[in-house]
Amino acid sequence: MAWNNRENNSTNPHDLTPVIDRCINCGNHEQVHTQITMEYEGSLNTGPICRKCYSTNSGPKITQF
Numbered sequence: 001m002a003w004n005n006r007e008n009n010s011t012n013p014h015d016l017t018p019v020i021d022r023c024i025n026c027g028n029h030e031q032v033h034t035q036i037t038m039e040y041e042g043s044l045n046t047g048p049i050c051r052k053c054y055s056t057n058s059g060p061k062i063t064q065f
């Protein structure tokens, strides 16, 4: 009865529910966009980043001098 395990085999991205976690950039509990690695005070931290911060940090690269 292998079909009993089908709930663990879903690869449809539309089945994924939004993940709410603490953004390592702004510290707010927001919908996580992805996992990033960022340097903070000389050490590398890996954690979730919210959609707002992701669009701010990884959106169109505009460098101002």
Ligand SMILES: [Zn+2]
Binding pocket: 023, 024, 025, 026, 027, 028, 030, 049, 050, 051, 052, 053, 054
């Ligand atoms: Zn954030």
